[in-house]
Amino acid sequence: MDVLFNGLVDAIRLLLTGDQDSWSITALTLRVSLTATAIALLIGLPLGATVALARFPGRRIALAAVNTGMGLPPVVVGLFVTVLLWRSGPVGGLGLLYTPTAMVIAQAAIATPIVVALVAAALQQVDPDFRVQMRALGATPIRALAALLGEARLPLLAAAMAAFGAVVSEVGAAQMVGGNLAGQTRVLTTAAVLATSRGQFSLAIAFGLILLLIAFAVNLSLTLIQQRQPVLR
Amino acid sequence: MRRTLTVVFAWAAAVLLAGCGTAATSGGTASKPTVEKSLILATTTSTQDSGLLDELLPVFTRDSGWQVKTLAVGSGQAIELGRRGEADALLVHSPAAETEFVAEGSVGSRRLVMHNDFVLIGPKADPAEVQGTSSAEAMKKIAAAEAVFISRGDESGTHAKEKGLWSKAGVTPDGSWYQSTGQGMGETLRVASEKAGYTLSDRATYLAQRGTLALDVLSEGDPGLLNVYHVIEMTKKAGDLVRPDGAKAFADWIVGPSAQQLIGEFGRAKFGQPLFIPDAGKDEATLGQ
Structure with a gap:
């Protein structure tokens, strides 16, 4: 148990003393995971809206596919991205493997299906009459869609949080495509795994606590946006 | 309603822009290495878990200007990465597998580094x-x-x-x-x-x-x-993107006097005995005698 206590003390000490390595690991974690989440949102919102609202053949299969994608194992994504980025792979010449960019690519691939599936679910639960009403009131399709997205803002922000939570906490893909290089691609999860394998349990727990803390900070800011009273004009 | 949505999109866009900015700079340093000096070292978990590499690599980078990307994997996987041209230099301890690998012909040189x-x-x-x-x-x-x-x-x-x-x-x-x-x-x-x-x-x-x-x-x-470590340099025969110049710089450095001295001193203060014994230039047959 004293390991847990020492971990807590270490975490506070790391946060207060501003240990250079821990700060850069934390900053990189935030940078990679927030970028990946943002890319997933930009791709996932329109895709999710399409799957939810458009009528096209194979729509149900597409829906089932994205729902499956929510459970995409990070290790599988990591392996796939690694093989693509290998020197002998199709885009190996870019030298992207073991860089933060590679980690963003892998994490965006993990987060996108989550966003698509949750956005689709969110938009489908809005009363179908809502869109008809909007159109009847003379709204352009774009305005109608914007209103619809506004109506579904609670689950939409939940989608962003789920996506961020999934990528910030995953270790398989980050380890494989990033390589856990000190000062270059070491993030909180891979640093915690390394500290554990070195027998530095307090340090590992400290990294874990910092991870929880930043996940909380990000989710808190999203929740504050989510819970704000809608402004009707 | 629209405002909430705007906030979400602004947030996503801001993060993305910030991310692109940093990604672009990191992409810059990442793509440069193919022109610039960056090499991939595949090694064993023991060199990383014991902390030896943390001691050695910053000194190598300072001395030579080469950035090192270290992959700490088992020797079997390290050799496989070398075979596929995914790594430039190997620091491994699986002599039988290494000898077989050297016989395949894509290896530049294999030199004794240290043992424990x-x-x-x-x-x-x-x-x-x-x-x-x-x-x-x-x-x-x-x-x-x-x-x-x-x-x-x-x-x-x-x-x-x-x-x-x-x-x-x-x-x-x-x-x-x-x-x-x-x-x-x-x-x-x-x-x-x-x-x-x-x-x-x-x-x-x-x-x-x-x-x-x-x-x-x-x-x-x-x-x-006996646990004997060798450094292996890869050549272009393993892959077009292999950096034999980086491999040679690393191998020459780790068998050189300054690295050998660091290896001999590593862990002495903390454990009262060295964790590795530097062996560059020795005959493998004489080790442990």
Whole structure:
């Protein structure tokens, strides 16, 4: 148990003393995971809206596919991205493997299906009459869609949080495509795994606590946006 | 409603822009290495878990200007990465596999760097009574007693050595007492400690973690337990993007006097004994004598 206590003390000490390595690991974690989440949102919102609202053949299969994608194992994504980025792979010449960019690519691939599936679910639960009403009131399709997205803002922000939570906490893909290089691609999860394998349990727990803390900070800011009273004009 | 939506999109866009900015700079430093000086070193978990690389690599980068991307994997995977041209230099300890690999012809040179030794460790209670026996004898006794043995099971250099010891003892390990973790040395030591099992470890990783383990050294010092590390340079024959210049710079440096001195001093202050013994330029046959 004293390991847990020492971990807590270490975490506070790391946060207060501003240990250079821990700060850069934390900053990189935030940078990679927030970028990946943002890319997933930009791709996932329109895709999710399409799957939810458009009528096209194979729509149900597409829906089932994205729902499956929510459970995409990070290790599988990591392996796939690694093989693509290998020197002998199709885009190996870019030298992207073991860089933060590679980690963003892998994490965006993990987060996108989550966003698509949750956005689709969110938009489908809005009363179908809502869109008809909007159109009847003379709204352009774009305005109608914007209103619809506004109506579904609670689950939409939940989608962003789920996506961020999934990528910030995953270790398989980050380890494989990033390589856990000190000062270059070491993030909180891979640093915690390394500290554990070195027998530095307090340090590992400290990294874990910092991870929880930043996940909380990000989710808190999203929740504050989510819970704000809608402004009707 | 629209405002909330705007906030979400603004947030996403801002993060994305910030991300692109940094990604672009990191992409810049990442794509430069193909022109600039960056090499990939595939090595074993023991050199990373013991902390040796943290000591050596910053000095190498300062001395030579080469950035090093280190992949700490088992020796088997390290050799495979070299074979595919995914790594430029290898620092490994699986001599039989290395000799075979060198014979394939894509290797530039293979040079002796350092050694330490493997130790057979297990619970203090020592249920199979292997304390003080030779390694082959100890393996026989463990198998006969069906005492829990935790194997790396990951085709690493340590795993290769362990398999060699079993065959020297004339035993095929099989049954529920023989368990395989498939993980690195640090993790495997942890499992052995928790399950009160025996395992084979390199001395450096064991010493570095001894404080957190309920395991003792039970058999050591046998010539069959030598753990020898070589540096291998890859050539363009393994792949077009291999950096033989980086491989040569690293290999020349690690067998050079300054690195050899660092290796000899590493761990001395903390453990009272060096974790690795520098061997550059020696004849492998004379080691451990």
